[in-house]
Amino acid sequence: MKLNRVIYILILLSASSIFKLSALSFTDFSSTLAEIFEGTIDYNEGDTCFRSFMIPFGGRTESLGDAFTGLCDDISFLRYNAAGSCIQNKTQLALYHNSWIADSKMDTLACTTRYNHLGLGAYLSAFYVPFTEYNIYGDRVAGNYYSESTFAANISYNFLAGYTFKGFALGATVKAAWRNIPNFTDNDTNEVISWSGFSQSALGLAADFGLMLQFNIFKYYASREPNFKIGLTAQNMGIALTGAGSSSGLSPEALPSYFALGLSYKVTKPITISLDYKQPVNLLDISTFRIPYISAGLEVAFTESASFIAGFQLKGAHPRISSGLEFEFSKIIFNFNYTLDLTSSINPLNKFSLSVRLPFGDNGRAEKTKQIDKLYSMGLEYYSQQKWDEAIAVWKKILELDKRYDPAIIGITSAQYQIDMLRMIQESLRLDN
Numbered sequence: 054m055k056l057n058r059v060i061y062i063l064i065l066l067s068a069s070s071i072f073k074l075s076a077l078s079f080t081d082f083s084s085t086l087a088e089i090f091e092g093t094i095d096y097n098e099g100d101t102c103f104r105s106f107m108i109p110f111g112g113r114t115e116s117l118g119d120a121f122t123g124l125c126d127d128i129s130f131l132r133y134n135a136a137g138s139c140i141q142n143k144t145q146l147a148l149y150h151n152s153w154i155a156d157s158k159m160d161t162l163a164c165t166t167r168y169n170h171l172g173l174g175a176y177l178s179a180f181y182v183p184f185t186e187y188n189i190y191g192d193r194v195a196g197n198y199y200s201e202s203t204f205a206a207n208i209s210y211n212f213l214a215g216y217t218f219k220g221f222a223l224g225a226t227v228k229a230a231w232r233n234i235p236n237f238t239d240n241d242t243n244e245v246i247s248w249s250g251f252s253q254s255a256l257g258l259a260a261d262f263g264l265m266l267q268f269n270i271f272k273y274y275a276s277r278e279p280n281f282k283i284g285l286t287a288q289n290m291g292i293a294l295t296g297a298g299s300s301s302g303l304s305p306e307a308l309p310s311y312f313a314l315g316l317s318y319k320v321t322k323p324i325t326i327s328l329d330y331k332q333p334v335n336l337l338d339i340s341t342f343r344i345p346y347i348s349a350g351l352e353v354a355f356t357e358s359a360s361f362i363a364g365f366q367l368k369g370a371h372p373r374i375s376s377g378l379e380f381e382f383s384k385i386i387f388n389f390n391y392t393l394d395l396t397s398s399i400n401p402l403n404k405f406s407l408s409v410r411l412p413f414g415d416n417g418r419a420e421k422t423k424q425i426d427k428l429y430s431m432g433l434e435y436y437s438q439q440k441w442d443e444a445i446a447v448w449k450k451i452l453e454l455d456k457r458y459d460p461a462i463i464g465i466t467s468a469q470y471q472i473d474m475l476r477m478i479q480e481s482l483r484l485d486n
Contacts, residue, residue, distance in 0.1 A: 149407075168195075
């Protein structure tokens with residue numbers, strides 16, 4: 054019995070040593086990274102407000118290191134590229150929870166749908182941090198939350214989208230946000246002063262603008278989906294107003310605005326890589342230099358319903374390494390992510406996020422595609438039997454469903470050419486006789 058106790062104590066001591074060693078090694082690792090990336094420190098980083106605009110919803114996009122501007126293949130596009138709603142395959146509803154730094158968290162409810170080439174979307178996001186006030190004696194006198202709440206609505210359209218050229222998508226998202234500062238107390242009476250936090254609260258009004266191009270390049274597998282995308286965006290273009298109810302009146306504050314260029318390339322069906330370049334700007338002081346951000350992401354699909362995702366981001370002097378797992382269960386898509394950077398701690402673990410996405414119908418687009426495929430095959434059969442008039446009639450039905458279905462357009466042109474050639478030959482034979 055005593056031997057068992059000794060073994061138990063030794064195990065506890067060993068485990069404690071391992072945790073201390075891991076914490077020490079992480080500290081050394083962080084110090085080394087800080088020295089390596091010291092030249093990338095942005096000393097103007099704190100000159101903007103509504104920093105929650107820069108926090109990802111969580112889940113898959115954070116797993117990709119925020120390299121999502123040129124990918125936008127799920128509802129998370131709402132945070133990255135306003136042009137993304139018109140290229141989504143299905144209607145989606147999503148819930149996100151992001152445990153950010155220390156006790157700060159962000160929860161988001163988002164939805165999007167698409168009608169032919171028109172896309173619509175919206176989200177409601179709440180970022181919150183516990184706020185505790187202590188008086189000059191160290192006594193707790195008030196407790197509440199600092200919060201930033203955002204509502205956004207999106208619209209986009211994919212112009213000239215067809216079978217070969219996938220079109221160029223344009224979109225815009227308008228956002229209204231409220232920064233809530235809790236009321237504070239009187240130093241003498243410890244009584245909460247009504248509306249005292251209101252003068253420091255703020256209203257943020259902004260818009261995002263996005264463009265997305267989709268096409269095929271270096272594609273070595275069969276699929277109708279484009280394998281290369283380019284995204285270009287202007288994010289958080291607007292201003293915040295603070296000081297309502299104060300004697301000084303409203304004063305403007307800069308939002309975390311930036312321009313972004315993103316690329317994504319599906320190397321094969323299971324492997325996708327993405328890259329992002331973001332250039333922050335201060336709209337109230339354009340001359341202020343801001344160091345750009347760079348991000349890279351990799352997704353490897355093991356099966357149709359399970360993927361491993363990894364990402365890297367360099368933002369200021371804070372390199373971030375992220376990884377996540379996404380899988381589908383009972384037609385619900387789950388994603389779990391963990392991100393490690395110089396602001397994180399591995400004891401205890403933080404900076405994790407999760408998401409739940411519910412894909413719904415596609416408003417009949419899949420059924421429409423099947424109908425087009427059936428008609429096109431029928432037209433090819435007529436064409437092979439030299440029944441060119443019948444082939445043209447069938448392919449014209451396709452154009453009634455999709456006027457930019459290029460194979461039908463090419464087929465009609467070819468069949469009409471065969472008809473014209475046959476008539477020329479018949480006319481020539483008639484004249485010879």
